[in-house]
Amino acid sequence: GKVCVIGGGVVGFNAAQMAAGLGADVTILDRNPEVLERLGYYFESRAKTRFANAANVAECVAAADLVIGAVLIPGAAAPKLVTREMLSTMRPGAVLVDVAIDQGGCFETSHATTHAEPTYVVDGIVHYCVANMPGAVARTSTYALNNVTLPHMLRMADKGWKDALRSDAHLAAGLNVWNGRVTYKAVADDLGYDYCPMEEALA
Incomplete structure (x- = not known):
């Protein structure tokens, strides 16, 4: 099976790792040359990497049995990288999985679905666009989330939230x-709200 992964971040990397482990023909697309280089070193011959421009996305999608949309622009809506016109180039019964659905989805034909009714078909192409996909393994994902967030919560409890954020730029980036x-x-820009600089909030 041919698997096209759009986005080489955490989600895309793990999706590619699973697909390659199952013996699929995997192609990962990303716009960041450093990400592509890192993925190339990691996967070697087990997956191909390509720069994510319009032509490469269209070519990869047309050949794929499974397309995984793993594109994230922090704090903003996901760009629509797979258009409805591209569906006509795909094999009937091919599958689109939109992991970016929580940010609006990166396929033009995406709309949020649920675990109760996870799929729908558009132009012969199966769409899986479940919002909050980790909810399928709620207990496991809760443990994972707790493991990574608890140290931050303890730091905020010990120092107070402002001092904790001042001392940790990554934690501060989580303030919305x-x-x-x-x-x-x-x-703020996307939703039309007034913007308050982080420095003002932590002053």
């Missing part, structure tokens, strides 16, 4: 709203 104002510029 302060005192009723949006502190994440992409979210």
